[in-house]
Amino acid sequence: MALLYAIIITVLLYTPGIALSVGLEDMATSLPTLYEHYTQGGITSGLSVDQPYFTLNNKNISIYSGAVHYFRVPSEYWRDRLKKVRAAGLNTVETYVPWNLHEPEPGKYDFGDGGSDFQDFLNIEKFIKMAQEEDLFVLVRPGPFICAEWEFGGLPSWLLREEGIKLRTSDEKYMKHVRRYFNVLLGLLAALQFTRGGPIIGFQVENEYGSTRSITPHFMPDLKYVEEVRQLMLSNNITELLFTSDNPIYHGDKGTLPTLFQTANFNKEPERNFDTLKELQGNKPSMAMEYWTGWFMHWTERPYNGNVDEFKDLYERILKFPASVNLYMFHGGSSWAFLNGANMDHAGQSTYKPDVSGYDYDAPLTENGDYGKKYTVVKDLLSKYNPLKTNVPAMPDETKRVAYPEVRIKQFLGYDGILSQLPHKISSDKPTAMEHLAINNNTGQSYGYIIYRKKNLKLEKKSVLKILGYIHDTLQVYVNGELLNKNVVDVSGFGFWKLKDSSIDIEPSDDATIDIVVCNMGRNNFGTLDTFSQFKGIWDSVYLNDQEVLNWEILPMEFKKAWTGGLTNWEEFDEAASSRHGMGLYKAEFDLKEADDTFIDMSKWQKGIVIINNFVLGRYWKVGPQQTLYLPAPLLKIGNNEIIVFEEFYPEKKVTFSLEPLMHNNFTNYV
Numbered sequence: 001m002a003l004l005y006a007i008i009i010t011v012l013l014y015t016p017g018i019a020l021s022v023g024l025e026d027m028a029t030s031l032p033t034l035y036e037h038y039t040q041g042g043i044t045s046g047l048s049v050d051q052p053y054f055t056l057n058n059k060n061i062s063i064y065s066g067a068v069h070y071f072r073v074p075s076e077y078w079r080d081r082l083k084k085v086r087a088a089g090l091n092t093v094e095t096y097v098p099w100n101l102h103e104p105e106p107g108k109y110d111f112g113d114g115g116s117d118f119q120d121f122l123n124i125e126k127f128i129k130m131a132q133e134e135d136l137f138v139l140v141r142p143g144p145f146i147c148a149e150w151e152f153g154g155l156p157s158w159l160l161r162e163e164g165i166k167l168r169t170s171d172e173k174y175m176k177h178v179r180r181y182f183n184v185l186l187g188l189l190a191a192l193q194f195t196r197g198g199p200i201i202g203f204q205v206e207n208e209y210g211s212t213r214s215i216t217p218h219f220m221p222d223l224k225y226v227e228e229v230r231q232l233m234l235s236n237n238i239t240e241l242l243f244t245s246d247n248p249i250y251h252g253d254k255g256t257l258p259t260l261f262q263t264a265n266f267n268k269e270p271e272r273n274f275d276t277l278k279e280l281q282g283n284k285p286s287m288a289m290e291y292w293t294g295w296f297m298h299w300t301e302r303p304y305n306g307n308v309d310e311f312k313d314l315y316e317r318i319l320k321f322p323a324s325v326n327l328y329m330f331h332g333g334s335s336w337a338f339l340n341g342a343n344m345d346h347a348g349q350s351t352y353k354p355d356v357s358g359y360d361y362d363a364p365l366t367e368n369g370d371y372g373k374k375y376t377v378v379k380d381l382l383s384k385y386n387p388l389k390t391n392v393p394a395m396p397d398e399t400k401r402v403a404y405p406e407v408r409i410k411q412f413l414g415y416d417g418i419l420s421q422l423p424h425k426i427s428s429d430k431p432t433a434m435e436h437l438a439i440n441n442n443t444g445q446s447y448g449y450i451i452y453r454k455k456n457l458k459l460e461k462k463s464v465l466k467i468l469g470y471i472h473d474t475l476q477v478y479v480n481g482e483l484l485n486k487n488v489v490d491v492s493g494f495g496f497w498k499l500k501d502s503s504i505d506i507e508p509s510d511d512a513t514i515d516i517v518v519c520n521m522g523r524n525n526f527g528t529l530d531t532f533s534q535f536k537g538i539w540d541s542v543y544l545n546d547q548e549v550l551n552w553e554i555l556p557m558e559f560k561k562a563w564t565g566g567l568t569n570w571e572e573f574d575e576a577a578s579s580r581h582g583m584g585l586y587k588a589e590f591d592l593k594e595a596d597d598t599f600i601d602m603s604k605w606q607k608g609i610v611i612i613n614n615f616v617l618g619r620y621w622k623v624g625p626q627q628t629l630y631l632p633a634p635l636l637k638i639g640n641n642e643i644i645v646f647e648e649f650y651p652e653k654k655v656t657f658s659l660e661p662l663m664h665n666n667f668t669n670y671v
């Protein structure tokens, strides 16, 4: 490969117009950095689209950007990933901003020091400044809605508590929250703008708004909303370029305003997309805000298998056009904990498809930050097409990775042990959605599981428990602590989101306690606004035979750090415990002399979540395709480490590790 570069560079050296008289050895050091080139002589203006090409500070620029979401990468690895972005020859990093993490409760913010469970991922200011230190410009897409295969597209679930709220519209019930949050966020970002000496060269207004519509009621597209978001940016002294992104072929200029610069999102037909943009906004510069490098995966789907040659062909055609381009994603990272999104079409819950925890995306950098095949493609094509030669640093080494020896489960907490330690017990006439619970300072439950308990039932004969409506999203029924439904993989069957008005038989019992345990598998992040009222749990009527069951106890199970870290009464995990059925927490410990990256192999387990050193790493589910969870070294410690598996069905006796991510590729139950 070194030889290949030598040839390419030699060719460039002899290309007329790029008359460099320096030798290969000196080149790296004698070339200017991006900031030296673009800020030389002082900064007088930011990114401009007032001519058919971009200028930054009155100098020509093509934006070669890559998307990296700081909230999907441990902060200890931010610098490594940014160095790898720059080493590919890119000059810009692009990120979304997740409102749901930065404002976990209305008016309670976390930008790295707010004390939320995700605090370590949230110092956006540090990330942006670090990008500048690594000689990169920054594009920010603050939302409020970000899609991103992220829980609810980044919207906080507590918005749903506003009755009748029309999300992503100028509805004051929604805008009053946007305004409060943006006045904090944008104030922080304004100070990091290019013309103030920072790295941010552009801001997106909303996100793919042109593709958003509503079947009922017809309130779309609401350009008054787009204007209000724009005004919020202006009033917060955001002065850099404001843009929108959409697929111009399908959605034209439906989601934008004449005052905003339009960019395109696509993974095919670059020329047609850029030509359409020119028809829409005249002879402005061409830019793809999202050229999709790969794709994400839903549970139950086949593994994504992208084609490198196709990726290369399209990237080359974009660069040749010539256009600026942001690679979405350049490095996907992981959707930690319960933070994956989902898709749903307007037909509703039966079409629901939750995303897996990994967000590898088949991007140039893998989920664990290694160089994938597409990395070389990007680096080679940029060195060929970028007319501006700057000092591109060497590629950092890949991070060491190991497959630790298996660890045995030593302790467990069974059904009663878990339920007896849940912090809240709420009485309710009928089952209530998790967002409506008066917990978390009256902001509701956002993530995790919720248990609906009915005690002291006298069931004289075999009964039928019927849950009206849909389940949001998976469900288990326990009678006196015994799990009734045992289907783990057939998502068309009982216990899953596809069935409407589902029912299950219950045996006679004198004093039965029925528990319905519902798992929120992630809120929809894309689609018509009709699918955006995404309450989780159950809230329709529940019947036993023909009798509606009333007076429930509701026990939220959020897996917050404060709770999982304080669990007590662990029992020894012996032979009997290893054959138990139904939910349990299974604990293993292991000592490390050196902490390295690894993958946890959950392929033998059924369905649940993994908690590592009190951080919820993510979900696993036998149905696939994802079978391993990336465990980055910063989540491990020198010395004693603790893994807790929350398994919904049947435990294994051990946790094993893998050097590589594993995917199912022949599961028979794909839908």
Ligand SMILES: *[C@@H]1O[C@H](CO)[C@@H](O)[C@H](O)[C@H]1NC(C)=O
Pocket (backbone or CB within 6 Å): 053, 060
């Ligand atoms: C900037 O780019 C335009 C369009 O390619 C070109 O006409 C112009 O000469 C360039 N300016 C400089 C200073 O290179």
Ligand SMILES: *[C@@H]1O[C@H](CO)[C@@H](O)[C@H](O)[C@H]1NC(C)=O
Pocket (backbone or CB within 6 Å): 187, 235, 236, 237
């Ligand atoms: C915007 O900038 C002006 C002028 O520098 C300043 O007076 C004002 O306080 C700023 N507004 C915000 C919201 O930062």
Ligand SMILES: *[C@@H]1O[C@H](CO)[C@@H](O)[C@H](O)[C@H]1NC(C)=O
Pocket (backbone or CB within 6 Å): 106, 107, 108, 441
């Ligand atoms: C609860 O919410 C109220 C109103 O927003 C706020 O004043 C108070 O500080 C919050 N309490 C906690 C513990 O966050």
Ligand SMILES: *[C@@H]1O[C@H](CO)[C@@H](O)[C@H](O)[C@H]1NC(C)=O
Pocket (backbone or CB within 6 Å): 664, 665, 666, 667
């Ligand atoms: C395919 O499935 C069979 C049966 O479950 C299993 O034995 C085999 O290992 C699987 N093969 C691959 C490549 O996953």
